[in-house]
Amino acid sequence: MRVGLFVPCYIDQFYPDVAIATLELLEAQGISPIIPSAPTCCGQPMANTGCVSAAKPLAEQFVAAFADCDYVVCPSGSCTAMIRHHYGNLVGDNAVRERTFELCEFFVDVLKATPMPAAFNYKVGLHQSCHGLRELGLGSPSELRRTTPNKVHNLLADIPGIDFVELSRPDECCGFGGTFAVAEEAVSVMMGCDRLDDHIAAGAEVMVSADMSCLMHLDGLARRQQCRLATMHVAQVLAGRQPRFRTTQLEVTAK
Amino acid sequence: MNPSTNAKAKILAAARKNAPADMALPDRLATAIRYDNPLEQFSSMLAAIGGEAVVVHSPDEADRIVRGRYDSALPWSSFVDGIGETNIAAAQLHDPHSLAGLDVAILPGHLAVAENGAIWITQSDDYARAIYFLCEHLVLVISADDIVHNMHEGYDQIAERALYPHQGFAAWVAGPSKTADIEQSLVIGAQGPRSLLVFIVA
Amino acid sequence: MNHATAAKKFVTNYERAHWHDASLWFVRSKRDKATEVIPEWEQLRETASQIKRHTLAHLTDYLEQFTREAESRGVVVHWAVDAKEHNEIVAELLAERGMTRLVKSKSMLTEECHLNDFLTERGVEVIDTDLGERIVQLRRETPSHIVLPAIHLKRQDVGQTFHEYLDAPPGLDSPDELTELARHHLREKLLAAEAGLTGVNFGIAETGGIVICTNEGNADLGTALPKLHIASMGIEKLIPKTEHLSVFLRLLARSATGQPITSYSSHFQGPRPDGELHIILVDNGRTNLMASTEFHRALNCIRCGACLNTCPVYRRSGGHSYHATVAGPIGSVLGPAQDPKQHHSLPFACTLCGSCTDVCPVKIPLHHQLLAFRSQLAEQKLVSAPKRWGMSVASTIMRRPWLFALTGRMARFSLRWLPRFITHSWPNTWAQKRELPDAPKQSFRGWLADRPNDDNRNVDNGKQK
Numbered sequence: 001m002r003v004g005l006f007v008p009c010y011i012d013q014f015y016p017d018v019a020i021a022t023l024e025l026l027e028a029q030g031i032s033p034i035i036p037s038a039p040t041c042c043g044q045p046m047a048n049t050g051c052v053s054a055a056k057p058l059a060e061q062f063v064a065a066f067a068d069c070d071y072v073v074c075p076s077g078s079c080t081a082m083i084r085h086h087y088g089n090l091v092g093d094n095a096v097r098e099r100t101f102e103l104c105e106f107f108v109d110v111l112k113a114t115p116m117p118a119a120f121n122y123k124v125g126l127h128q129s130c131h132g133l134r135e136l137g138l139g140s141p142s143e144l145r146r147t148t149p150n151k152v153h154n155l156l157a158d159i160p161g162i163d164f165v166e167l168s169r170p171d172e173c174c175g176f177g178g179t180f181a182v183a184e185e186a187v188s189v190m191m192g193c194d195r196l197d198d199h200i201a202a203g204a205e206v207m208v209s210a211d212m213s214c215l216m217h218l219d220g221l222a223r224r225q226q227c228r229l230a231t232m233h234v235a236q237v238l239a240g241r242q243p244r245f246r247t248t249q250l251e252v253t254a255k
Numbered sequence: 256m257n258p259s260t261n262a263k264a265k266i267l268a269a270a271r272k273n274a275p276a277d278m279a280l281p282d283r284l285a286t287a288i289r290y291d292n293p294l295e296q297f298s299s300m301l302a303a304i305g306g307e308a309v310v311v312h313s314p315d316e317a318d319r320i321v322r323g324r325y326d327s328a329l330p331w332s333s334f335v336d337g338i339g340e341t342n343i344a345a346a347q348l349h350d351p352h353s354l355a356g357l358d359v360a361i362l363p364g365h366l367a368v369a370e371n372g373a374i375w376i377t378q379s380d381d382y383a384r385a386i387y388f389l390c391e392h393l394v395l396v397i398s399a400d401d402i403v404h405n406m407h408e409g410y411d412q413i414a415e416r417a418l419y420p421h422q423g424f425a426a427w428v429a430g431p432s433k434t435a436d437i438e439q440s441l442v443i444g445a446q447g448p449r450s451l452l453v454f455i456v457a
Numbered sequence: 458m459n460h461a462t463a464a465k466k467f468v469t470n471y472e473r474a475h476w477h478d479a480s481l482w483f484v485r486s487k488r489d490k491a492t493e494v495i496p497e498w499e500q501l502r503e504t505a506s507q508i509k510r511h512t513l514a515h516l517t518d519y520l521e522q523f524t525r526e527a528e529s530r531g532v533v534v535h536w537a538v539d540a541k542e543h544n545e546i547v548a549e550l551l552a553e554r555g556m557t558r559l560v561k562s563k564s565m566l567t568e569e570c571h572l573n574d575f576l577t578e579r580g581v582e583v584i585d586t587d588l589g590e591r592i593v594q595l596r597r598e599t600p601s602h603i604v605l606p607a608i609h610l611k612r613q614d615v616g617q618t619f620h621e622y623l624d625a626p627p628g629l630d631s632p633d634e635l636t637e638l639a640r641h642h643l644r645e646k647l648l649a650a651e652a653g654l655t656g657v658n659f660g661i662a663e664t665g666g667i668v669i670c671t672n673e674g675n676a677d678l679g680t681a682l683p684k685l686h687i688a689s690m691g692i693e694k695l696i697p698k699t700e701h702l703s704v705f706l707r708l709l710a711r712s713a714t715g716q717p718i719t720s721y722s723s724h725f726q727g728p729r730p731d732g733e734l735h736i737i738l739v740d741n742g743r744t745n746l747m748a749s750t751e752f753h754r755a756l757n758c759i760r761c762g763a764c765l766n767t768c769p770v771y772r773r774s775g776g777h778s779y780h781a782t783v784a785g786p787i788g789s790v791l792g793p794a795q796d797p798k799q800h801h802s803l804p805f806a807c808t809l810c811g812s813c814t815d816v817c818p819v820k821i822p823l824h825h826q827l828l829a830f831r832s833q834l835a836e837q838k839l840v841s842a843p844k845r846w847g848m849s850v851a852s853t854i855m856r857r858p859w860l861f862a863l864t865g866r867m868a869r870f871s872l873r874w875l876p877r878f879i880t881h882s883w884p885n886t887w888a889q890k891r892e893l894p895d896a897p898k899q900s901f902r903g904w905l906a907d908r909p910n911d912d913n914r915n916v917d918n919g920k921q922k
Contacts, residue, residue, distance in 0.1 A: 016901035050835030054852035134811035177808025220891030269744035371717030385681035436589035447674025
């Protein structure tokens, strides 16, 4: 099968290891994806600000670049949700959209494979990003009375040594929300700190998520407060990376 | 009258012009919750919402309970034979304002719903509807045979038995009056009755 | 009138903001528990959604049926194109009868119409009888939540208000005692009232009847005592048949407060034999909203408040930050629909988390509507010019891989080499409370370019460094 890898803009520039880990995972399955130099961005920041005309050319680039692929894989729930659910307004019905998968979905639903790293002997708090959870159905939202298997959790569950902590609010939004993080900074920060407090109170050492955008915000807060909680993308955990901790352990508050 | 007639025409025309895409009325829900023991479920739901259900086998039994619990020296009114008494003037029953001091009202319920502890009452010719809300303690009497599992069955019964609003009024009464408007702290007894006692005649 | 500014102020009192968030999350948890015991919950939501959508598509017919049935039972049906007409009808009904003492149960529609002020200016004493509404009325505030009007207040605040206005002893703060005091105060007012005004939860087209749901019994007292009952009803409150109430009454209280049903679900069909029932059907922008393909489903709302309770932004900013009659997710659609200029910040007071859509008992696609509103507002230039321009620039850069790579490299370089006091200075809002990400030396594509055996990479468009 012909697989394309879409690397979101901020991962390309600021979190390249997440893309490297994703590539390693695919190659370990015998997949050699094409990685076109464009598109660089799915257009979500523009679309979410209401600037549809700014998003459209990026969507067009996306469908053109991956037109020949059987699947497109993307290590980001929010970008994948943009492509699958919102590209309709920008490029109309398009097969490429339907064939775009977030990384965990791709492994669970398409490859039906579970990468198994050697060990991850840490207490893990799973941060369920809203787009992944509610738009892509990566798990069961706590407010819905419907059980959907939790794809991210299930991919990680059998890793030797991994220990999931129980959060008091398993799927509350982290407060990133794209430009919201800056435009409504006060509420965004409070939401993020509340997430961190929840993970810390539950005993998490590492926060894992399928969305690096959430982690960029949460990690930014954690590092400012010199909090020991480490953050990792699910691709990195599955690829066998280990967390790096800051030395100080302090409580997080939003003050 | 005239401005309103113009408004009516305007609104109806706009609603017709702007009607969104059609959608068919859905079928009735295929399944709705049922319980192994509806009576027990009704009683526990009623307790959860601040009321109390007592199973009795005769009016005497219920009568003894109310007289033991409430003070019949205070104003009472009963419309269930053999349970309690009416010690206020007949004229008061039709004058809502004069029911203000009523302590106990004992009234019949037509049917009850297990899923939520609600009882269906309809207005009667014998008393003003204010009686349900001005009394301090409301006592409703239902038959165990009239307990249904869920609200769908409830409305089926209302239709079947023609238990429609009478004199303009009917209601589901579920527990005593309550509020949590102050800091989400539940207070039983808001503006209506402070308690609801339900006799289930089996 | 910007949500972000008001929200920032709210969050500044961190302890209070946290308390507000916890109170509302508690209500959301109660809702979850109440829905867990109904196996058919999701089917109920779907059924309710379809009933409401069907009704809206045939609203004219149902409105005509409702009116015929109601009038045949002796109800007087009035029609009001807008808030002003509604208020004038109420005022005239009272003036015609020489009435000046009105009691009112909860009605967001009357909040929308600013009825209280209108009547007060005309010499009518208006007493809100819902406890939460009475509290905010005494404080000259607006309700901060459509179901829990005083959720933003602590017991001490209520105690203070009752001390000031109801002769409560100073320092009284137990909810039980405060409620008892209010009971006596409101009972007095209810007994003295000449007219009672209520909202309408559901209007039944088949019978011309209306249903009002309360826990306190105040709407019932307000209509069982005074002889004149005025019911203000938004035209979208209709449902076709009595039997449909089984669906909505199972959904409403569970969604709103986690109760299986409210204490009273009162069905009014025709006036009291010794009284009058007037129903005022109000448009006030609703027929306009019907015309919108994108947003008309917001009219399916049954005003349960579940979306407010689940919204992480509402919980941490409070209803007053929205400066709209209705706050939270549904308010952030209804507000801009009515007045985009005034409420342009509301669709952005949202992270698009989608929880609101999931809890809505009638399945309004709220977070999709909020996103759709953003493009409408951008088109109407109600999104700030710098924002729009910034996105245009970003798009230009993103479209050109070489420019994207160059810009990215420059950004990473600056972040690594510029002193912190520059990179984290005040124009950088992100950096107020957050660290910027570490800047890697190489982008992913840079790393990729250096990798041997690169035959599958960087195909088609553009050289990549």
